[in-house]
Amino acid sequence: MTQTQTQTQTQNQNGDGNDSNNELNLVESVRQTLHDEMGRDETVVVYGEDVGVDGGVFRTTKGLIEEYPERIFDTPLAESGIVGTAVGMGVYGKRPVVEIQFSGFIPQAFHQIKQHVSRLRSRSRGSYNCPITIRAPYGGGVHALEHHSESFEAAYSHIPGLKVVVPSNPSDAKGLLTSAIRDPDPVVFLEPKKLYRAFREDVPEGEHTVPLEEARVVSEGDDVSLVSWGAMVRESLKAVDEVEASVEVVDLRTVSPLDAETVVESVKKTGRCVVVQEAPRTLGVSSEVVSRINDEALLYLEAPVERVTAPDVPYPFPEREGAYMPDKEQIAEAVRQTADF
Amino acid sequence: MPREKVASFEIERLEVLDEDGNLDGSLEPDLSDDDLVSMYKTMKRARALDERAIKLQRRGEIGTFAPAIGQEAAQVGSAYALEDEDWMVPSFREKPAFLTRGAPMEALLWYDAGLEEGAEIHDRNDLPPAIPVASQTVHAAGIGWAQELEDDNSASLVYFGDGATSEGDFHEALNFANVFDAHTVFVCQNNQYAISLPREEQTKSETLAQKAVSAGVEAVQVDGNDLLAVYKATRDALEKARQGKPQMVEAVTYRLSMHTTSDDPSVYRDEEEVERWKQRDPIDRIEKLLRRRDVLDDATVDGIEEEIDSEVDDAVESLKQKKADADPADIYRYVYDEIPDGLLRQMEARQGVEE
Numbered sequence: 001m002t003q004t005q006t007q008t009q010t011q012n013q014n015g016d017g018n019d020s021n022n023e024l025n026l027v028e029s030v031r032q033t034l035h036d037e038m039g040r041d042e043t044v045v046v047y048g049e050d051v052g053v054d055g056g057v058f059r060t061t062k063g064l065i066e067e068y069p070e071r072i073f074d075t076p077l078a079e080s081g082i083v084g085t086a087v088g089m090g091v092y093g094k095r096p097v098v099e100i101q102f103s104g105f106i107p108q109a110f111h112q113i114k115q116h117v118s119r120l121r122s123r124s125r126g127s128y129n130c131p132i133t134i135r136a137p138y139g140g141g142v143h144a145l146e147h148h149s150e151s152f153e154a155a156y157s158h159i160p161g162l163k164v165v166v167p168s169n170p171s172d173a174k175g176l177l178t179s180a181i182r183d184p185d186p187v188v189f190l191e192p193k194k195l196y197r198a199f200r201e202d203v204p205e206g207e208h209t210v211p212l213e214e215a216r217v218v219s220e221g222d223d224v225s226l227v228s229w230g231a232m233v234r235e236s237l238k239a240v241d242e243v244e245a246s247v248e249v250v251d252l253r254t255v256s257p258l259d260a261e262t263v264v265e266s267v268k269k270t271g272r273c274v275v276v277q278e279a280p281r282t283l284g285v286s287s288e289v290v291s292r293i294n295d296e297a298l299l300y301l302e303a304p305v306e307r308v309t310a311p312d313v314p315y316p317f318p319e320r321e322g323a324y325m326p327d328k329e330q331i332a333e334a335v336r337q338t339a340d341f
Numbered sequence: 342m343p344r345e346k347v348a349s350f351e352i353e354r355l356e357v358l359d360e361d362g363n364l365d366g367s368l369e370p371d372l373s374d375d376d377l378v379s380m381y382k383t384m385k386r387a388r389a390l391d392e393r394a395i396k397l398q399r400r401g402e403i404g405t406f407a408p409a410i411g412q413e414a415a416q417v418g419s420a421y422a423l424e425d426e427d428w429m430v431p432s433f434r435e436k437p438a439f440l441t442r443g444a445p446m447e448a449l450l451w452y453d454a455g456l457e458e459g460a461e462i463h464d465r466n467d468l469p470p471a472i473p474v475a476s477q478t479v480h481a482a483g484i485g486w487a488q489e490l491e492d493d494n495s496a497s498l499v500y501f502g503d504g505a506t507s508e509g510d511f512h513e514a515l516n517f518a519n520v521f522d523a524h525t526v527f528v529c530q531n532n533q534y535a536i537s538l539p540r541e542e543q544t545k546s547e548t549l550a551q552k553a554v555s556a557g558v559e560a561v562q563v564d565g566n567d568l569l570a571v572y573k574a575t576r577d578a579l580e581k582a583r584q585g586k587p588q589m590v591e592a593v594t595y596r597l598s599m600h601t602t603s604d605d606p607s608v609y610r611d612e613e614e615v616e617r618w619k620q621r622d623p624i625d626r627i628e629k630l631l632r633r634r635d636v637l638d639d640a641t642v643d644g645i646e647e648e649i650d651s652e653v654d655d656a657v658e659s660l661k662q663k664k665a666d667a668d669p670a671d672i673y674r675y676v677y678d679e680i681p682d683g684l685l686r687q688m689e690a691r692q693g694v695e696e
Binding site: 075115184 | 428430457458460461462468469471472473476477478479480481482483484485486487488490497509510513514516517520521671672674675676677678681682683684
């Protein structure tokens, strides 16, 4: 049994079960969304490795097979097969929501995503859509095995035709996943597994959608803009508590297409910005955020835009994870330096 | 018993019409003279289009493309076995199959000339060409799987070459198809070369058909230059696939011309080999049979050729107009269902520069 599985099961015993006021963690929120969308639209099919009887290694799809036995499938272990068959399902008229067990294994389906999923629409001049949602547990922070913790969102964001979504909380997870499933375009939906069972919050019951191209101002402030997404939003919020400056926290939510407007508006107000990403530094999404600020708000800046990122090294084995992932201390220090510049 | 045989298999080969136009009547598929003439005409149309397109490419009027000269029976025979509502998933050398499915000749030429308009789908359930080798096989498995889920009596057919059988996607597709009872027929056009690598060096498998056996998929080998054998094998395979039993057909054929117009096959194969395969030309073979049956004579063949010449001329003419009308802003329009704000700004900025 892998370390990740052990941890998952321990958390599972302590964590699951819906409260009456719909307080959910991120795993439960994704599960409820899949349940609701399968109930709403019978063209939705869910498949991937171990998602059926086992309910997924994180139990994200637990119980769904009992409710929708005709539309949930345990597939052979073959990532390209999973994503490639979804192209066929999609053109036929299904709405496949496929799970790749860990985002670190999407590269085995990367050619399908890049060569076909992202461009079937443009190369058939709109004759066919690829209404596929590719879900995967993503990112680090849970002491997982090698290849289980990568943040590769920049690579997907570099592919025109895809939408790349990273929720940072249970409520957004529902709103964004609902939109992703209903979207006629393909969406890579990356679920920060560090947040899977980190906390609960009230998730709206019934219809709840969040538009795929809108960043969210999580908390308003006047001194520094702090831009991040996924697990780093929570880390950023922790950092805000440790600094004296008035910080405006922006959660990108969808990293591609990027809602640069919300970032630019925030920077025009504060004149200072720190961008935080879990991924390695070079050519990450943060590089694009900084470029957009240069394009549209350079003359509003009172300090250089600071970045807090992982180093340009492969994601380390679990014992050295702490040396890799940005934490609240690093973020707080960057905010202080930017505010004091 | 310390050792016992736990699996064995055999691959059958089917031939109906030999190189001299002699027919094995016991295997002859149920096709009328009209069907045969229609298939013959489509093969001739494909050949004429390829020959003209090579000339256009040499003059720089169209881009690099992959001719299918020599493979007409493998494609027309198999595509003709499809019903209108079935799905066709092509690779990148399927002009004859597209013509069989009713695609306009002019659209195929637009595609070769580098205009996406040529990949716009006509009134059949066909996918546009797929360039990355074997990548389309999994799409067909997905369609076939959806057909099974919907209790749809239709089927999907996917084309790929000998080289594709060395790719992972081919094996994933066969495996998925059989696990999920997909209505998929896998048609391998074994044309003997993956660009320059001969089939014997591509794989040590005795046949390519037997690669399907490892996924539990039934497979047959046919003489791919024998229109009637290809049709019969595909028709039989489709019938089983419609019942949720995916199938593979290996059509043994030969690419008489180049891999693409950028390729010079004289570097890696000798003229003698090419000459031997020319004797097995798939179009000549069916023409011999039809002449022997008095369905065709010199006058009808001349008439067919004149008709085709004029169709090719029209297609070439339409290309000039299509190029003149091509709107550069098209590159922005079909990427997403709705153009995202950021991309819209890029489009407007670009248009501003042009104006």
